[in-house]
Amino acid sequence: MSSDIKEQLIDYIQISPYYALQLDESTDIAGQAQLLTYVRYVREKKIEEDILFCRPLQARTTGEAIFNVLDSFIQDSGLGWGKCIGLCTDGARPMTGRECGLVARVQQVAPLVQWTHCMVHCEALAAKKMPPFFESVLHQAVKIINHIKARPLNSRLFGVLCQEMGSGHEQLFLHTEVRWLSRGRVLQRLYELREEVKLFLTESQTDLAKHLDDTMWLASLSYLVDIFDRLNGLNLSFVGAMISYMLDPSYTTSPAWAACLRSPPSW
Numbered sequence: 001m002s003s004d005i006k007e008q009l010i011d012y013i014q015i016s017p018y019y020a021l022q023l024d025e026s027t028d029i030a031g032q033a034q035l036l037t038y039v040r041y042v043r044e045k046k047i048e049e050d051i052l053f054c055r056p057l058q059a060r061t062t063g064e065a066i067f068n069v070l071d072s073f074i075q076d077s078g079l080g081w082g083k084c085i086g087l088c089t090d091g092a093r094p095m096t097g098r099e100c101g102l103v104a105r106v107q108q109v110a111p112l113v114q115w116t117h118c119m120v121h122c123e124a125l126a127a128k129k130m131p132p133f134f135e136s137v138l139h140q141a142v143k144i145i146n147h148i149k150a151r152p153l154n155s156r157l158f159g160v161l162c163q164e165m166g167s168g169h170e171q172l173f174l175h176t177e178v179r180w181l182s183r184g185r186v187l188q189r190l191y192e193l194r195e196e197v198k199l200f201l202t203e204s205q206t207d208l209a210k211h212l213d214d215t216m217w218l219a220s221l222s223y224l225v226d227i228f229d230r231l232n233g234l235n236l237s238f239v240g241a242m243i244s245y246m247l248d249p250s251y252t253t254s255p256a257w258a259a260c261l262r263s264p265p266s267w
Contacts, residue, residue, distance in 0.1 A: 009039075009050055010077050016041035019079075020086030021052070022118070023070070025061050025094070033057040035069050040086070063094040067105040081110035090121040120235050137220045138183070141190055144197060144208050145172050154204070162196050169193055184228030191225045194218065 013019050023037040039052040055069050074081060087106055089095040095102045096115075103115045130138075148154045149172050162170040172193065173186045190197065194212055201209035211217045 009052070010079065012043050012048070013039060013041045013079055016043065016083065018042070018083045018085045020088070021070075021084065022088040023066075024090060024118075025057065025066060025092075033061050035066060037070065037073075061094055063097050063101040063103075063105060066094060066102045070102070070106075071109070081106075084110045085112045085114065086116065087113050088116040088118055090118050091125070134220060134224060137217060138187075138224060140208070140211055140217070141187060141221060141224075144201065144211065145174065145186060145190060147204075147206060147208055148172055148197070148200065149174050154200075158196070158200050161200055162193065165196055165199075167193060167196055172197075184225070184232040187221065187225045187228055191221055194221075 019039055019041040021037060021039055023035060025033055025035050027033050034054055034056055036054045037052045038049060040047060040049050042048070053073055055073065057065055057069060059065065074084075084106070087103060089102065093101065096117075098104060103113075107113050107115075148158050155171065158172070159170045169189060169192060173182070173189050198209060198212035201212065
């Protein structure tokens, strides 16, 4: 069945007058680098989006290595580079290096390709810069979560405590930089279970409990929860079929949108 679906997708792309690619390299839980590639093409006068392939990067994750994997699939599938007009990636050096980056290598074989920096990645980079105080609150929150989640016994005991208190949730979330929605969800769950976490840390006799007695720290945590909730909503609004904010007059003509393009958000 998977082979049949792949063949149908390749046929649709070959019939399309042009296509564009979006790809990213990431490391899975087994430590293996994976290259995930999406394709956008025209089918029956409509723009379609599909996952094109996911292949491991056996050795290095350089621009040349990524290009070799991508070029191998394009050639083996009979797609060719002549119809490729767009490439969307993050701003990492292997992708955008002037000489050996993926974009430079693709443009050597596909001169029509126009590169676009992923807007979700741009926003994620802007959101990483925050005042030292809020950054310290974030780090302290992660320490609190790790104290509970990183130890199986603590995690089980915390779940039992939440059940006894009739909480809406029974577990916290672990923070990971790889997943771009992580910080918002992690902080929101911590704030929702702040009373349960405070009681657990107090019974554990750890110094981390003092943060949950600090009204300023809790106010800062709630502020971060609201900010990252807004950012997550913005990120999710960029995801989906036929989403193109650069072509939507309601966004491109608004003063707020223009201000966002001129300068990154401030804390």
